[in-house]
Amino acid sequence: xxxxxxxxxxxxxxxxxxxVVGTTPRTIRYYEEIGLLSEAASRPSGQHRLYTExxxxxxxxxxxxxxxxxxxxxxxxELVEHEDxxxxxxxxxxxxxxxxxxxxxxxxxxxxxxxxxxxxxxRRQRELERLAEELSAKRRRLxxxxxxxxxxxxxx
Amino acid sequence: xxxxxxxxxxxxxxxxxxxVVGTTPRTIRYYEEIGLLSEAASRPSGQHRLYTExxxxxxxxxxxxxxxxxxxxxxxxELVEHEDxxxxxxxxxxxxxxxxxxxxxxxxxxxxxxxxxxxxxxRRQRELERLAEELSAKRRRLxxxxxxxxxxxxxx
DNA sequence: CCGCATCTTTACGTAAACGTCAGTTTAGCA
DNA sequence: TGCTAAACTGACGTTTACGTAAAGATGCGG
Numbered sequence: 001x002x003x004x005x006x007x008x009x010x011x012x013x014x015x016x017x018x019x020v021v022g023t024t025p026r027t028i029r030y031y032e033e034i035g036l037l038s039e040a041a042s043r044p045s046g047q048h049r050l051y052t053e054x055x056x057x058x059x060x061x062x063x064x065x066x067x068x069x070x071x072x073x074x075x076x077x078e079l080v081e082h083e084d085x086x087x088x089x090x091x092x093x094x095x096x097x098x099x100x101x102x103x104x105x106x107x108x109x110x111x112x113x114x115x116x117x118x119x120x121x122x123r124r125q126r127e128l129e130r131l132a133e134e135l136s137a138k139r140r141r142l143x144x145x146x147x148x149x150x151x152x153x154x155x156x
Numbered sequence: 157x158x159x160x161x162x163x164x165x166x167x168x169x170x171x172x173x174x175x176v177v178g179t180t181p182r183t184i185r186y187y188e189e190i191g192l193l194s195e196a197a198s199r200p201s202g203q204h205r206l207y208t209e210x211x212x213x214x215x216x217x218x219x220x221x222x223x224x225x226x227x228x229x230x231x232x233x234e235l236v237e238h239e240d241x242x243x244x245x246x247x248x249x250x251x252x253x254x255x256x257x258x259x260x261x262x263x264x265x266x267x268x269x270x271x272x273x274x275x276x277x278x279r280r281q282r283e284l285e286r287l288a289e290e291l292s293a294k295r296r297r298l299x300x301x302x303x304x305x306x307x308x309x310x311x312x
Numbered sequence: 313c314c315g316c317a318t319c320t321t322t323a324c325g326t327a328a329a330c331g332t333c334a335g336t337t338t339a340g341c342a
Numbered sequence: 343t344g345c346t347a348a349a350c351t352g353a354c355g356t357t358t359a360c361g362t363a364a365a366g367a368t369g370c371g372g
Contacts, residue, residue: 015318030360048319048368068283070226100305107302114295121288127224128284132277139270146263149256171348186330204338204349
């Protein structure tokens with residue numbers, strides 16, 4: 001709960017990033033190539049890529065959605081573009097301080113996106129729950145049979 | 157809960173099977189090709205494949221594990237082979253009625269496999285749960301801000 | 313200023329999981 | 343018995359998501 005506030009946010013290079021998020025440099029470059037990670041583009045081509053902690057967090061999230069939800073990179077790209085749109089709106093928010101109607105509009109759209117993602121997660125959760133119940137049922141049946149076997153052994 | 161007991165178990169052809177499980181004939185043939193569905197091999201090559209309701213159920217399960225758990229076909233193949241081993245043991249069981257020690261051994265192995273699958277499912281469930289909580293937290297923050305906005309509108 | 317690890321771009325390679333022809337055969341039915 | 347839909351067997355093509363190798367540049371400790 002307490003941000004120690006001492007770490008000066010040292011920028012990381014691609015290899016270190018790859019290690020901390022559990023992937024490879026090639027994958028990171030590939031994600032940038034297809035537009036999933038456009039961030040490090042402000043770099044004089046030919047020089048090493050540098051990543052902030054926020055970049056790392058973002059990549060971590062992408063990898064999670066890929067692994068846990070099984071989203072394709074295309075789907076992730078769409079999702080990220082929506083997030084970017086939201087970020088742009090938040091920037092507009094802070095700079096211009098638009099009228100109240102516009103603000104509500106922006107927030108509602110953001111809520112819509114989040115609800116979409118949550119719906120996806122919930123669906124997967126239900127599917128997994130069904131699977132878990134079926135497997136548990138099988139397991140119970142087997143355990144019952146094993147117990148009967150143990151009892152009969154006692155009788156002998 | 158009531159098996160109507162009237163349907164005479166008409167065997168299906170590959171196209172119908174594909175429709176009911178939501179896949180394609182090619183995919184089904186491919187799964188047979190790599191050894192995921194060896195069942196229909198008792199067929200004079202050149203003739204149409206025929207599938208029982210049990211076959212369909214099996215394919216449905218495979219597709220589910222593929223989609224919901226994101227297992228590769230190799231992993232599914234391993235899993236299916238274990239199931240087959242279990243089935244073989246159950247056959248041995250019924251025919252020979254082996255001694256009690258052997259029976260316990262068989263049951264325990266089956267339980268082990270089930271526990272393995274369940275562990276996998278549980279892990280995925282935990283990951284999804286974490287993801288859901290994070291998304292929900294974000295959502296709550298946004299809703300709070302939107303409400304504040306509505307209040308201020310009332311003041312104006 | 314030099315060496316060494318790490319990074320750069322470019323480009324071709326690959327494994328998984330099917331899609332898509334092509335030419336032929338089978339099976340239900342009028 | 344002849345038609346037509348659907349299935350059969352190759353075989354090659356495609357997409358996704360990176361791996362890998364080559365040839366050079368960068369950047370930091372000593």
